[in-house]
Amino acid sequence: MTARGLIIAAPRSGSGKTTLTLGVVGALRRRGVKVRAVKSGPDYIDPAFHAAASGRPGLNLDSFAMPPELIDALAGEAAEDADLVIIEASMGLFDGVYGTPERTGAAADLAARLGLPVVLVLDISGHSQSAAAVVRGFATHDPAVRIAGVVLNKSASPRHRAQASEAIGALGIPLLGSLPREAAMTLPERHLGLVQAQEHPALAAHLASLADFAAQHVDLDALMAIGAPVAAGAAPAIAVPPPGQRIALAQDAAFSFTYEHMLAGWRRAGAEVVTFSPLADEAPPEDCDACWLPGGYPELHGARLASASRFRAGMVAFAQTRPVHGECGGYMVLGRTLEDVDHKTHEMLALLKHCTSFARRKLNLGYRQASLLADSPLGPAGTRLRGHEFHYATVTERGDDAPLVALADGQGNEMGHAGSRSGLVSGAFFHVIAME
Known part of the structure; x- marks a missing residue:
């Protein structure tokens, strides 16, 4: 039809x-x-x-x-x-x-x-x-x-x-x-x-x-x-290759920002997506070979995430041997601390060294062009991606992790390096939509 x-x-x-x-x-x-x-x-x-x-x-x-x-x-x-x-x-x-x-x-x-x-x-x-x-x-x-x-x-x-x-x-x-x-x-x-x-x-x-x-x-x-x-399309619809064969995807009220075309493309490429809930204190499944923390509203759930002991221990263990990537809210949770709107600071996963704050708000909004500075779940070094940023949270302490991407705005104006990577863990406020 x-x-x-x-x-x-x-x-x-x-x-x-x-x-x-x-x-x-x-x-x-x-x-x-x-x-x-x-x-x-x-x-x-x-x-x-x-x-x-x-x-x-x-x-x-x-x-x-x-x-x-x-x-x-x-x-x-x-x-x-x-x-x-x-x-x-x-x-x-x-x-x-x-x-x-x-x-x-x-x-x-x-x-x-x-x-x-x-x-x-x-x-x-x-x-x-x-x-x-x-x-x-x-x-x-x-x-x-x-x-x-x-x-x-x-x-x-x-x-x-x-x-x-x-x-x-x-x-x-x-x-x-x-x-x-x-x-x-x-x-x-x-x-x-x-x-x-x-x-x-x-x-x-x-x-x-x-x-x-x-x-x-x-x-x-x-x-x-x-x-x-509407004409039928001829090419396969895969925006970004899957980061693994079996992907653990955080999914609940704190981690809900995933694009359907991304998940469908991963499945079309032969990957399996297995969901888990950090807010329910669930760890990423052991039989997965990559973990993806999407964006969402972790700033509304800082205390619950900080006290989710099984989630925290499971993420630390997973990251020792398998790649983990966080987008926007997921990136915030991968850092050391998250300050919520009431200026309360919550301990996060500390898999990356940055600290973020929602209390010290600044709107970051717009299309982005990104080039990967190293291999990551988003692709090999040099991969060019397009996506966007939309967040009020700010990085209050950068830490000494290496940056993940060279970023430009929608018109190609350079914005410098952004995101973080350490070992098998990476993240950025940048939401990927597709490869160029």
Whole structure:
């Protein structure tokens, strides 16, 4: 089966893309439609909500970090067992980084490469007929990107909705729905975005409400009809080779930031992924030959991690003979100490010598290009990778470990050496998405 696809985008963040996406996915699933929801750009949290709403694994497509052939392969695989692929954009439709054309990270790159139509979500709070000028600008900005429909958000009244919709209708672009202002439809947030799906106190009920909301206010038949075929990809979808044959993956509320395309690629390459929970005081399984500590929210669980004796002893023993790698939050736990938001210091694994603090916050956000300075679970020395950073934690003591990567930002500006490595242990705040 080859699905049809479309992109839900907006002029800016906070316009209602996630609310609309989750609602539409849930409403269509009720109808028996097989929907695969995808997030454009680097994001761990939204795909977990997508998975809960669709009943299918979340997925990311990223035009900056992923080679074009990988995007084609992943999009084709997403379409294999689906009727409709819905891609939710990040930020604004055309927002990305200056650099190589068609590899900016903007959802517009995906629309152009995959030939997918765009549904523009327009927050009309504070204006009405002027919304048509915004739509006109987006529709004519890039000839390779087709705005195929509009959904209004935060309409205050029938009159407000009519004023905006009549002006937009004159452009010849279909109005697919209008969402009234509804505070109950928003999802709770914390410092890195939405509260994780697994932590939402009433996720099933909230998703059901979003599905009701979309079914009532969106023309689902018209939305499905504008979808374009998603072509099957020819290349195998392996972003980064697996770090071992049998990989111990930390997975719980403290370690939840893993990309589905990475894990699927490891399995496709013949590796087995075995999960364990540090918060449940579990050690990495002895029969594994590599260990991966992903990012997440260890700063919220410092005391529990510090007192998890089986986890700590198991990690120390594992690292004597087998490679261990930590990304972002995992990197923080590999260090000596972690200072939480209340300025309480917790002893961590001390497999690397750095100390980190969430109390002394500084936002680090953006795409990254990395070159490995030595062999590691990420690949041999010299391997070039693309990914991102998104964290508030800071390194308060660097220690004397050797650095792991030479880092540059999304535009190629050098940022110096980063991360740490000692023996078989390595880590960095850098999240890898794919090899260049």
